[in-house]
Amino acid sequence: MNNIYLYSIVGAGLFTLGLYALISYRHLLRKILALNIMGSGVFLILVALASGETPDPVPHAMVITGIVVAVSASALALALVLRVQAETGKAELPEESLE
Amino acid sequence: MAAMTLLPLLFDTLLGLSLIWLAWRALTSTDLFQAIVLFIAFGLLMALTWVRLDAPDVAMAEAAIGAGLTGALLLATLARLKANNKTKSAPEKKFSLLLTLIILPVVTGLVYVVLTLPQNTPGLAILVAENLKTTGVTNPVTAVLLNYRGYDTLLELAVLLVALLGVWSFGGVPKPHEAYSGPVLNMLLRLLIPLLIMVAGYLLWVGANAPGGAFQAGSVLGAAGVLLLLAGWQLSTRFAELPLRIILVSGVVMFTMAGIVFIVSGRQFLEYPPSFAGAFILLIEAAATLSIGITLAALFLGGRPGLRRHK
Amino acid sequence: MLISEILTSLLLAAGAFFFFAGTVGLLRFPDVYTRLHALTKADNVGLGLMILGLALQADSWAAAGKLLLIWLLVLLASASVAHLIAKAAHQKGIEPWQR
Numbered sequence: 001m002n003n004i005y006l007y008s009i010v011g012a013g014l015f016t017l018g019l020y021a022l023i024s025y026r027h028l029l030r031k032i033l034a035l036n037i038m039g040s041g042v043f044l045i046l047v048a049l050a051s052g053e054t055p056d057p058v059p060h061a062m063v064i065t066g067i068v069v070a071v072s073a074s075a076l077a078l079a080l081v082l083r084v085q086a087e088t089g090k091a092e093l094p095e096e097s098l099e
Numbered sequence: 100m101a102a103m104t105l106l107p108l109l110f111d112t113l114l115g116l117s118l119i120w121l122a123w124r125a126l127t128s129t130d131l132f133q134a135i136v137l138f139i140a141f142g143l144l145m146a147l148t149w150v151r152l153d154a155p156d157v158a159m160a161e162a163a164i165g166a167g168l169t170g171a172l173l174l175a176t177l178a179r180l181k182a183n184n185k186t187k188s189a190p191e192k193k194f195s196l197l198l199t200l201i202i203l204p205v206v207t208g209l210v211y212v213v214l215t216l217p218q219n220t221p222g223l224a225i226l227v228a229e230n231l232k233t234t235g236v237t238n239p240v241t242a243v244l245l246n247y248r249g250y251d252t253l254l255e256l257a258v259l260l261v262a263l264l265g266v267w268s269f270g271g272v273p274k275p276h277e278a279y280s281g282p283v284l285n286m287l288l289r290l291l292i293p294l295l296i297m298v299a300g301y302l303l304w305v306g307a308n309a310p311g312g313a314f315q316a317g318s319v320l321g322a323a324g325v326l327l328l329l330a331g332w333q334l335s336t337r338f339a340e341l342p343l344r345i346i347l348v349s350g351v352v353m354f355t356m357a358g359i360v361f362i363v364s365g366r367q368f369l370e371y372p373p374s375f376a377g378a379f380i381l382l383i384e385a386a387a388t389l390s391i392g393i394t395l396a397a398l399f400l401g402g403r404p405g406l407r408r409h410k
Numbered sequence: 411m412l413i414s415e416i417l418t419s420l421l422l423a424a425g426a427f428f429f430f431a432g433t434v435g436l437l438r439f440p441d442v443y444t445r446l447h448a449l450t451k452a453d454n455v456g457l458g459l460m461i462l463g464l465a466l467q468a469d470s471w472a473a474a475g476k477l478l479l480i481w482l483l484v485l486l487a488s489a490s491v492a493h494l495i496a497k498a499a500h501q502k503g504i505e506p507w508q509r
Binding site (some may be wrong): 003004005006007008009010011012013014015016017018019021023024025027029030032033034036037039043044046047048049050051052053054055056057058059060061062063064065067068069070071072073074075076077078079080081082083085086089090091 | 107108111112115117118122123125126127131134135138141142145148149151152153154156157160161164165169172173174176177179180183184194195198200202205206209210213214216218219221222223224225227228239240242243244248251252253258259260261262264265266269273314391395398399401402
């Protein structure tokens with residue numbers, strides 16, 4: 001029972017860490033890393049709630065689907081990063097200016 | 100004894116803390132290569148966590164796809180970024196008080212919500228177990244993926260295909276890095292690739308009754324493809340046109356056809372009769388394994404084969 | 411406790427000690443080549459001891475055989491990858507550490 005509490009809190013923590021990094025870093029590769037970690041946090045909460053004496057298989061199936069979709073999205077995002085670098089010369093978002 | 104129940108709790112606490120610590124280090128390290136390697140280690144610890152939470156199918160998928168393939172994709176992109184851009188960008192050190200003040204209520208809200216969710220409810224496990232006999236398989240996760248929620252899996256295969264089409268729309272393969280060829284790598288490949296193909300076949304077959312299935316098997320095939328690409332293996336142009344495309348769409352096509360075929364006898368889309376369900380699921384999974392493996396390897400390639408990128 | 415359980419615990423502890431030694435080597439050795447040496451030697455032996463300990467608890471000979479196969483695969487992969495890393499480091503011009 002304590003298992004579920006613990007891993008749910010860890011999942012929520014991972015999600016917030018990823019969210020913080022997603023917002024505050026400019027480099028696109030770091031943003032993709034942050035998105036993946038946010039996804040892992042959500043999956044952790046899902047599977048933690050499904051664990052126990054008789055594990056519920058539906059969240060497990062959803063998380064497997066989620067992992068595959070996350071890798072497809074990451075692959076597309078990484079190809080986009082290469083295109084951004086080819087067009088603008090750097091793989092970063094531009095510095096924010098106050099205007 | 101109290102010590103016996105304390106030990107698992109200690110292990111879980113250590114695992115949870117290392118997950119958070121690894122994620123924090125991966126996100127905040129100044130060197131990108133170090134960040135990606137830490138992310139791969141994080142993925143492996145997540146696979147261990149899935150095992151701890153009674154989810155062996157998820158653990159296999161995470162280890163192969165989440166840690167392995169995502170890490171390989173990130174490292175390949177980092178290498179291409181560095182090859183194209185020799186200048187070093189300044190490392191960012193970001194701590195914004197405003198952002199922290201905004202995120203803090205978010206995290207407390209999340210933790211509160213997550214802790215008040217109902218725990219130890221069997222959820223849908225009872226329903227799944229009751230109707231397992233009519234699905235044709237005995238592994239409940241495979242039953243959910245391929246039978247109960249087959250529609251989701253069909254669309255997931257389509258998502259993989261669409262992501263590959265997106266990557267292909269950017270043009271041909273980016274300039275290939277120098278492949279390390281040498282006797283040791285060749286020997287390693289000679290030993291590993293047949294073994295990986297055999298393991299993929301085994302995982303596909305055993306997925307009906309034990310942890311395994313199409314996605315795990317497909318990701319092992321994808322890993323074999325990535326190994327071949329890293330060693331400098333080129334796809335022969337004869338194969339890069341029609342046969343490659345046929346294999347890539349065969350997963351979605353086979354699944355759709357299997358769903359349609361029984362409509363003539365009065366069933367719904369994607370409803371299989373219980374006597375044929377096992378064989379149909381194996382057929383769909385076989386096509387899906389091949390198609391997932393080739394799609395993942397093609398995603399690693401990073402461009403349309405057979406087309407040279409003009410740069 | 412059974413003799414096999416005591417033996418398993420001893421073998422697992424010995425394996426953990428070798429992993430610890432390998433990690434200390436990874437952190438403390440001065441250059442790539444010595445770190446590779448520490449990692450492959452110590453970790454392979456540590457894994458072998460752990461697998462031996464777990465094989466004592468296996469249900470059948472097939473399960474023990476699969477565990478042995480895992481160890482052989484790790485041996486193969488780590489030796490080849492260590493060679494590849496060392497070769498790449500040598501090609502990049504990293505000189506071995508001299509006293």
